[in-house]
Amino acid sequence: MAQEITLTGSGAHTRSAEIYNKLLHELLMDPTSLRAVATNLGDIGGSGSATLTTGTVDFDLAMAAANADEVTAADNTAVTVGSVSLTVAHQIISFGMSDLHSIVASPGQLDLQALAAKMAQAYELRFTDLVCAATDTITANVGTSGADMTVDDFYAATATLQQALVGGPWTAVLAPVQVTDLRTSLRSEGGAMQFMPGTAEQLALKGPGYQGNLLGVDIFSSDSITTSGGNRIGAMFGPGCVAYVEASARAAMPGSIAAPSQSPVYAEFVRAGDPGISRVVGHAFCAVGLLENARGVNITTDA
Amino acid sequence: MSAIIGQRVTETATSEQHKLPRNVKARARFWYMVHPHCWSFESGEWLPVPSKLHLDPGCNGVTEGGGTDLAVAQVNRNGWHVVRPSDDRLGDFKWYVQEVPKQGRGRVYLSIWDEASIVGGRVFWDHDDEGWRDFRRHLVTSGICSPMSKQVYQLEMHKQESRVERLEGSAATAPHNQVVAGRLVRERARLDAMVAAMPAHLSDEKPKARRKVKGKRMQEEASP
Secondary structure (H helix, E strand, O other): OOOOOOOOOOOHHHOOOOOOOOOOOOOOOOOOOOHHHOEEEEEOOOOOOOEEEEEEEEOOOOOOOOOOOOOOOOOOOOOEEEEEEEEOEEEEEEEEEEHHHHHOOOOOOOOHHHHHOOHHHHHHHHHHHHHHHHHHHOOOEEOOOOOOOOHHHHHHHHHHHHHOOOOOOEEEEEOHHHHHHHHHHHOOOOOOOOOEEOOHHHHHHHOOOEEEEEOOEEEEEOOOOOEEOOEEEEEEEOOOOEEEEEOOOOOOOOOEOOOOOOOOEEEEEEEEOOOOEEEEEEEEEEEEEEOOHHHEEEEEEEO | OOOOOOOOOOHHHHOOOOOEOOOOOOEOOEEEEEOOOOEEEEOOEEEEOOEEEEOOOOEOOOOOOOOOHHHHHHHHHOOOEEEOOOOHHHHHHOOOEEEEOEOOOOOEEEEOOEEEEEEOOEEEEEEOHHHHHHHHHHHHHOOOOOOOOHHHHHHHHHHHHHHHHHHHHHHHHOOOOHHHHHHHHHHHHHHHHHHHOOOHHHHOOOOOOOOOOOOOOOOHHHOO
């Protein structure tokens, strides 16, 4: 037999060399969001300042016995008053696409709309970075430099919070290697202690990055955990340790897409006629910081 | 007529081969800071554990243009002492931050004791532990960081004793568990080493009278 039409022979020009899948495969990334574990101090959009100062006060004080002589007045009780200031800063992300790339795209392929849909997630990722950087300034510390994380470190962190009278629920944010080291250490533990992996419902409630619960502490894994001295600086904290402030655009900025009410993120399409580039730019204004140092503890273990 | 000679194009000038890959996260500039509570026992000695003040706009009071006044004031209020890289007392450790080139947007700032190498497309991070310890030793000897206080020493000892006690309990209830037994041996040895390495200024310290809050002397018979 002869004269067959084949892909590599006479029929080579009747078929495309390759086609592109409409499905886009997303490369590995860590989508952990820690917005839910930080205390929202408010929205200062339209407030007249970029800095929000929150007063801190210790006025939950017990009464004392009155003077026994019945005639000496009780002096005023001192109230500890302080403040924490957070200044919102502009966070931004921008994607650009050339006209040629846009024009030849077929429906369903990567386009500016698909990139615009990633703006909210880009903000969450940035927020997680800021939370992990903020917890670096917690002064209490457990763990052993250069040694893998163990259950003992986890116990020590809970003991620190307990002794500091930190109310629950507690949250631990650990680097992925700290989570795996902790689980390895758990394998050698006896007794009633149990790591409870996150269920589908919990993942939906607590957001991406949630790993499970150990000793009543919710554990999140994040690759945003900072490093120092060859160690990873994880953290465990209670409510009110880390706080944030946002400034939402009350009205659409000129040329931007109107953001939903109270949304900290807004986006806009920008076009440069020469050389023919379209961009989508996402903006957000936020600040993250420690509200009360005593409500957290760092967990420093080997990276 | 003189010839116009072009510049030789090197690999580093034309390719992104010698930069960290795009997927490596940007890391903001930072300053180290020390705190009287932050000490650690490592390789047989007590050393301060510096933390980082990330100079990242929006984080802990750092303002949009990178202003640090507010941030430094707040960390000072919490007891931190910022070690600025420009501090002359740092000596050879002055300018301890390095910038590593990265593909894509953002920059990566590391300490001079961190090193990244790319092997087979994967980034490996190395850390000069000895250099890092030298730096922390220098922080104390240069007077940038105050020596460890007796109270913090006792606090760290207490933490280690608690760790040993918990492991003793685990080992007693599960004597067959070799992993726990091994950890107990290591932690006991560490506790002994921590005692042996007690800083000299603490062991020589004469017992001081407790500081008393001045109060009005009360007469016993005045009370009911």
